[in-house]
Each structure stands twice: as structure tokens, then as C-alpha cells.
Amino acid sequence: MSSFLQDYTLRMVLGGVLALGIFSGALGSFAVLRRQSLLGDALSHAALPGIVLAFLLSGSRATGVLLLGAAIAGWLGTLAIRAMVRGRLTREDSALGIVLSVFFGLGLVLLTWAQRLPGAGKAGLDKFLFGQAATLVRSDVLLMCAIALPSLLLLVLFWKELKLLTFDAAYARALGLPVERVEALLTLLLVLAIVIGLQTVGVVLMSAMLIAPAAAARQWTDRLSRMVALAALAGALSGAGGVLLSSSAPRWPTGPAIVLCASLLVVASLLFAPHRGILWSWLRFRRNRRRLDEDLVLYHMLQMAQHHAGRLDHPHARRVIQSMTPRADVRPVLHSLEQAGWVRRREGDSWSLTSDGAERALSHRAERERPPS
Amino acid sequence: MQAHLEILAIAAVIAVACALPGTLLVLRRMALLSDAISHSILLGIVLAFFAQGGLDSPLVILGAAASGVLMVVLVEFLVRSRLVREDAAIGLVFPVLFSIAVILVSRHTGSIHLDVDAVLLGELAFAPFDRLEAGGADLGPRGLWIGTGILALNLAFLGLCYKELKLSTFDAGLAAVLGFMPGVLHYGLLSLVSLTCVGAFDAVGSILVVALMIAPPATARLLTERLGLLFALSAALAVAGALLGYGLAVFLDLNIAGSMATVLGLFFALTWLAAPREGWLARRALRRAQTRRLAGDLLVIHLLQHEGSPTERREARVIHMQEHLGWSPEFARGVLADALEEGHVTRMDGLLHLKPEGRQRAEKALVHI
Numbered sequence: 001m002s003s004f005l006q007d008y009t010l011r012m013v014l015g016g017v018l019a020l021g022i023f024s025g026a027l028g029s030f031a032v033l034r035r036q037s038l039l040g041d042a043l044s045h046a047a048l049p050g051i052v053l054a055f056l057l058s059g060s061r062a063t064g065v066l067l068l069g070a071a072i073a074g075w076l077g078t079l080a081i082r083a084m085v086r087g088r089l090t091r092e093d094s095a096l097g098i099v100l101s102v103f104f105g106l107g108l109v110l111l112t113w114a115q116r117l118p119g120a121g122k123a124g125l126d127k128f129l130f131g132q133a134a135t136l137v138r139s140d141v142l143l144m145c146a147i148a149l150p151s152l153l154l155l156v157l158f159w160k161e162l163k164l165l166t167f168d169a170a171y172a173r174a175l176g177l178p179v180e181r182v183e184a185l186l187t188l189l190l191v192l193a194i195v196i197g198l199q200t201v202g203v204v205l206m207s208a209m210l211i212a213p214a215a216a217a218r219q220w221t222d223r224l225s226r227m228v229a230l231a232a233l234a235g236a237l238s239g240a241g242g243v244l245l246s247s248s249a250p251r252w253p254t255g256p257a258i259v260l261c262a263s264l265l266v267v268a269s270l271l272f273a274p275h276r277g278i279l280w281s282w283l284r285f286r287r288n289r290r291r292l293d294e295d296l297v298l299y300h301m302l303q304m305a306q307h308h309a310g311r312l313d314h315p316h317a318r319r320v321i322q323s324m325t326p327r328a329d330v331r332p333v334l335h336s337l338e339q340a341g342w343v344r345r346r347e348g349d350s351w352s353l354t355s356d357g358a359e360r361a362l363s364h365r366a367e368r369e370r371p372p373s
Numbered sequence: 374m375q376a377h378l379e380i381l382a383i384a385a386v387i388a389v390a391c392a393l394p395g396t397l398l399v400l401r402r403m404a405l406l407s408d409a410i411s412h413s414i415l416l417g418i419v420l421a422f423f424a425q426g427g428l429d430s431p432l433v434i435l436g437a438a439a440s441g442v443l444m445v446v447l448v449e450f451l452v453r454s455r456l457v458r459e460d461a462a463i464g465l466v467f468p469v470l471f472s473i474a475v476i477l478v479s480r481h482t483g484s485i486h487l488d489v490d491a492v493l494l495g496e497l498a499f500a501p502f503d504r505l506e507a508g509g510a511d512l513g514p515r516g517l518w519i520g521t522g523i524l525a526l527n528l529a530f531l532g533l534c535y536k537e538l539k540l541s542t543f544d545a546g547l548a549a550v551l552g553f554m555p556g557v558l559h560y561g562l563l564s565l566v567s568l569t570c571v572g573a574f575d576a577v578g579s580i581l582v583v584a585l586m587i588a589p590p591a592t593a594r595l596l597t598e599r600l601g602l603l604f605a606l607s608a609a610l611a612v613a614g615a616l617l618g619y620g621l622a623v624f625l626d627l628n629i630a631g632s633m634a635t636v637l638g639l640f641f642a643l644t645w646l647a648a649p650r651e652g653w654l655a656r657r658a659l660r661r662a663q664t665r666r667l668a669g670d671l672l673v674i675h676l677l678q679h680e681g682s683p684t685e686r687r688e689a690r691v692i693h694m695q696e697h698l699g700w701s702p703e704f705a706r707g708v709l710a711d712a713l714e715e716g717h718v719t720r721m722d723g724l725l726h727l728k729p730e731g732r733q734r735a736e737k738a739l740v741h742i
């Protein structure tokens with residue numbers, strides 16, 4: 001492990017993906033909660049022409065210049081989407097689709113243009129399509145941190161406003177909050193999150209870095225602060241996992257490996273998260289159904305007992321109880337009732353209520369037969 | 374020349390094949406599913422390459438299309454579980470399938486002849502070299518046959534289910550009540566979208582399929598409200614964009630798919646700006662005309678209020694309109710010019726007087742207000 005961390009490239013890549021994972025996880029939480037998950041997809045594609053134009057205009061291949069171009073193009077993309085949605089005939093999904101594909105197409109056109117320039121080569125620019133984490137150098141990582149840290153600070157400073165906007169924009173407006181400006185801030189932060197991910201995971205997969213950690217974190221908590229923190233953690237974990245995966249075997253592209261790790265976290269969260277997870281709900285469903293069956297069997301036994309001159313401990317054959325409860329197999333139900341001390345097994349396969357069981361059945365019947373209020 | 378013509382034919386066929394299901398996607402607000410599907414089919418294509426070494430047989434094309442449908446099924450499963458909302462579900466599923474595909478391609482670059490760039494970005498220029506031959510006879514480029522086949526399927530689906538699609542698009546509830554099985558139509562449509570994406574991928578690449586599917590219908594939507602016309606216009610716009618984009622790409626030596634998408638984007642931008650009724654310019658002109666009209670009403674009402682009253686000498690001065698109604702000088706001049714021209718007011722000694730027509734207008738406007 002220590003020799004592993006001494007490798008310069010690996011250390012840089014790890015630093016870069018941690019910065020990216022933490023920031024995109026935190027920002028992605030807001031995107032997911034505001035149902036704007038796919039905005040990130042559109043904006044990351046929209047950044048491509050900005051990168052190429054920045055290169056064409058400045059002639060420089062410095063990461064800072066290219067990312068500035070990306071940020072400007074991404075911002076123009078959000079403006080285009082807002083302008084389109086304002087008219088009543090273009091819906092948001094179409095607007096996102098158009099910005100995504102047209103900006104990206106323009107980016108490709110510019111890219112072929114740039115590649116024909118003398119000495120341009122394509123190596124510098126097409127890494128932004130799928131990302132090449134291995135090309136990260138110290139200055140890139142510092143730049144990513146320099147974008148991510150102040151942005152996170154802004155997130156903390158405007159926490160209350162962002163939270164209100166996310167959960168009740170109408171109320172925020174009624175309170176006199178400058179909703180448009182807060183929204184613009186959030187979109188700007190989203191664009192920045194995309195920009196710092198472009199070099200590592202590329203325009204095509206960047207949206208997953210926003211959505212997956214947030215969707216995983218959402219399963220574990222109902223509090224925004226915890227969700228943002230967990231999403232940042234999930235982003236960092238998947239970043240580190242992806243880097244380890246891609247460095248441990250040859251020809252494992254880092255970007256897709258990171259996305260795969262993030263998706264595994266999502267699957268695990270969907271399955272195992274307490275309260276919300278699929279496994280949890282299945283167990284709860286089974287428990288509730290068993291409880292319902294128990295009450296039903298007790299109720300039926302009480303009904304039958306009362307036909308026998310009200311002798312509550314009158315034994316009933318299991319087949320009779322079964323025929324009254326066609327929904328479920330009564331054998332396991334009777335056994336768990338016996339364990340609870342509510343029924344007693346009599347000679348043969350017949351059963352009777354205990355006094356506790358009769359009491360419970362009576363109180364349930366009272367509840368059942370109470371007229372609805 | 375022959376090669377150019379063949380490429381143009383392929384581009385036109387693919388454009389129409391994309392625009393038809395794309396129109397339904399746009400109307401059903403599922404435009405972004407085309408993006409998700411076009412990414413997801415990469416996995417199917419890669420697996421098909423492993424299985425068959427190419428996309429030659431129709432079975433393999435169907436298999437690749439199945440991965441697009443798989444994406445839709447997974448998204449629906451996630452949405453049903455109510456753990457993730459639809460937008461996030463889409464954004465979760467397609468990157469996974471896409472990532473797996475990219476990893477598979479990278480791990481097996483030696484044994485698999487498939488360039489991710491080409492799948493994403495398309496290589497229409499090479500399409501004429503891939504010929505379909507039967508018994509030694511050259512039947513033309515394979516891409517043209519595949520495109521035509523998919524176009525025919527799309528046309529058949531639309532033709533057979535036009536009524537059902539129309540109803541389920543505009544009133545899904547009623548369609549379900551009438552027994553039109555919106556679910557079957559939904560999956561039928563998305564299966565065709567998948568198939569179209571597979572067919573289009575080597576022409577325009579999987580990302581720009583989205584441009585062909587979404588931009589033409591969204592543009593046409595600004596021009597018409599009739600469904601039949603919408604399909605026709607979308608197809609025409611897609612063909613025009615594809616052909617013009619190809620011409621531009623050849624002329625300037627640019628990426629073909631990118632140039633097509635750019636032209637389609639320009640079409641949309643121009644239409645958004647200048648469409649006769651729904652364009653930005655038209656809507657701005659309408660808003661201005663309405664504002665002027667309302668201001669004219671205010672002017673005659675104002676004059677009516679003060680007509681014959683002691684304050685009339687002050688209130689009916691031309692200059693007073695600006696102050697009292699808070700209008701800018703130009704705006705006030707414009708409103709006044711309208712009112713004079715329409716014969717609703719006259720000007721005497723620097724004062725405005727209502728004519729009978731103006732009085733009528735004021736009374737009518739008062740009732741409306």
C-alpha cells in the first residue's frame with residue numbers, strides 16, 4: 001500500500017478523483033432532489049465545444065484555459081435550455097435533448113477543425129470525451145481543488161437558501177428569497193462540478209458521477225445534510241475504487257471503472273438500506289402479512305368457539321381453520337400463535353384458544369366491528 | 374460521385390427513420406430516453422461483435438436493439454420501486470450499460486474490431502464500402518438496406534397503430550380505458566427507437582441519433598399543431614438537415630455527424646426565433662401590439678373620465694399622458710399616433726378630445742375591464 005501511494009501518477013489520479021467525487025456527490029444531491037438529474041448530462045455534453053473553442057482561440061492547451069471554455073459553454077447551455085422552456089411548445093426534455101446533441105455536434109465539428117491545424121494533433125482534446133485520469137498532473141489536481149473548495153464553501157454559506165429552494169421553491173419565493181439568483185448559483189455550481197470531472201471521466205459519463213452517489217445516499221437518510229455528506233463520501237469511495245480497479249489490471253479505463261463502482265454502491269443501497277431498501281421492504285411486507293394472518297386465524301377461532309355455546313377453549317380441527325382461511329397456509333401461523341401463547345394444541349391436529357388468545361381476539365374483533373369514524 | 378449519392382441516400386433514409394419515432398418521443402415527453410437508449414445499445418453492439426464478429430445478420434441487429442429495451446425495463450423497475458425518480462433512474466441505468474461496454478471494448482481491443490469513437494461519432498463516409506452482395510451481384514451499400522428496412526418497420530408501425538398512438542400520446546388514461554393497451558404501444562415504440570438507434574449508429578453515431586430524433590420534431594412542433602403535418606415536417610426537416618449537414622461537412626472537411634447536428638440545431642434556433650406564430654419575434658411583436666392596444670384603451674378611458682370636468686384643461690394635455698400614465702415619450706407618441714389614426718381622438722390647442730368612436734371604445738373597454 002505504501003509503495004502504491006508513492007507512485008506519482010497514482011497519487012495525482014487519486015487526489016483528482018477524490019476532489020471530483022466529493023464535489024460532484026455533494027452537488028448531485030441537489031440535482032437529484034430537484035429532479036434535474038439529466039441536466040448534468042446535457043451540460044456535460046454542452047461543454048465540449050467550449051473546450052475546443054478555448055483551444056482554437058487561445059492556442060493553449062493548458063487545463064485551466066480549456067476548463068474555462070467548458071464552463072462558459074456549459075453556462076450558455078443552461079441559458080439556451082431556459083430560453084427554450086420559456087416558450088410553451090418546447091418541453092424540458094426536448095430542450096435538454098437538443099442542447100445535448102447540438103452542442104456536442106458542434107463540438108465534434110470544431111474538433112475536426114482543430115485537428116487539421118498544424119501541430120494540433122488530437123491527443124490533447126479527445127481525452128475529454130471519455131476522460132483520461134492518467135493524464136492528471138499536479139497542477140490539474142490543484143486546479144480541481146481550487147475550484148471545488150470555494151464552491152463547497154459557497155454551498156455551506158448558502159445552505160439555508162439552497163435547501164429551501166430545493167424543497168419548497170414557492171415558499172422561498174413568498175419569503176422574498178431571490179429565487180432566480182439562488183437557482184443561478186446552484187446551476188453555476190453544477191456546471192463547475194461538471195467541469196472538474198471532464199478530464200477524469202469525460203463528457204459522456206460525467207452525469208453518472210452526479211447522479212449515482214446522490215441516489216445511493218438518498219436511500220440511507222431523509223435529512224439533506226446527511227444525504228449531502230453521504231453522497232460526497234460515496235463519490236469519494238467510488239472514485240478511489242475505480243482508480244484501484246483500473247490500476248490493478250491493464251486496459252481498464254478509469255472513467256467507466258469509477259462509474260461502475262458508483263453504480264455498485266447504488267445497487268447495494270437500493271437493496272440493503274434500512275427502511276427504504278428493497279430487502280427491508282420485503283421483510284416488512286412478510287412480517288405484516290404474517291401478523292395479519294395470525295389475527296385472522298384468531299378471529300376465526302373466536303367466531304367458531306362462540307358457535308359452541310361460547311366455550312372459548314373448544315377445540316377446532318386444523319382443516320376447518322384452514323378452510324376458513326384460504327389465503328394462507330395456517331400451519332406456520334398456528335405454530336407461531338402457539339409460541340406466543342395464544343393457542344394450544346389439543347389431541348390430534350386440533351387447536352383451541354388460550355385465555356390470552358381469546359382476550360386478544362375479542363379486542364381485535366371490537367376494533368374490527370367498530371363502525372368507521 | 375456515386376459514393377456521394379449513396380451516402381446522401383443513406384443519410385436521408387436514416388433521417389426519416391429517426392424523425393418518425395422521434396416525433397412521438399417529443400410529444401410524449403420522453404425525448405431523453407432516446408439519449409439513454411442510444412448509449413445503452415453500445416453494450417448490445419459490443420456483445421453482438423463478440424458473438425458474431427459483426428453486425429451483419431438481422432438477428433444480431435435485433436440482439437443489439439434488445440439492450441436498449443433492457444435499459445427501458447430497468448428504468449421502469451427502478452421507478453416502480455419508488456426508490457428513485459424517473460430522471461435519476463434514466464441517469465443511473467444508461468451510464469452503467471455504457472461503462473460496461475466501454476470496459477469490454479478496452480479489455481479486448483485486440484480481438485474485437487470496434488472503435489468506440491466510431492460507434493459514438495459515426496463514420497458515414499465509409500458506408501459505401503460496405504456492400505451487400507447476393508450471388509456475386511452487388512446490391513448496393515449495406516447501410517442503405519438496413520436503413521430502408523428500419524424505415525419500413527417504423528412506417529408500418531405508425532401506419533398500423535396511428536389511431537392508437539395518437540390517442541395514447543394525447544390521453545393515455547382514455548386510451549387505457551378504451552382497451553388500447555398503452556403499455557404495449559409504449560414498449561413497441563421504445564423497441565423501435567432501439568432498433569432505429571442500432572441502424573443509425575454507424576451512419577451518424579449513437580450520440581447524434583439524439584439530434585436526428587429530437588431536433589426535427591421539436592422544430593416542427595413550433596410550426597404546426599396537426600399530428601400528420603408534424604410527422605411530415607419532422608421528416609422533411611430531418612432530411613434537409615442531414616443532406617445540408619453532409620454537404621457542409623464535405624465542403625469544409627468536417628465531422629459529418631457533428632455537422633448534421635449543428636445544421637439541425639440551426640434549424641431549431643431559426644425557427645424558435647422566427648416561426649410565424651410561436652417564434653420569439655412573433656410573440657414579442659404580439660406582446661407589443663397588445664400593450665399598445667391596452668394603452669390606447671387607457672388613453673380613451675382617461676379622456677372620458679375627465680371629459681367636461683373642471684380638471685379637463687389639465688388632464689387632457691398631450692404632455693400629461695406621459696406623466697400621469699407613466700409612459701415613455703416615444704411610447705406615448707406611438708399610442709397617440711395610433712389613436713389619432715384610428716379616428717378615436719382629435720387634437721385641438723394642445724388638448725386631446727374624444728371623438729364619438731373614441732367614446733364608444735372607452736365605454737366598451739370599461740365594461741371589459
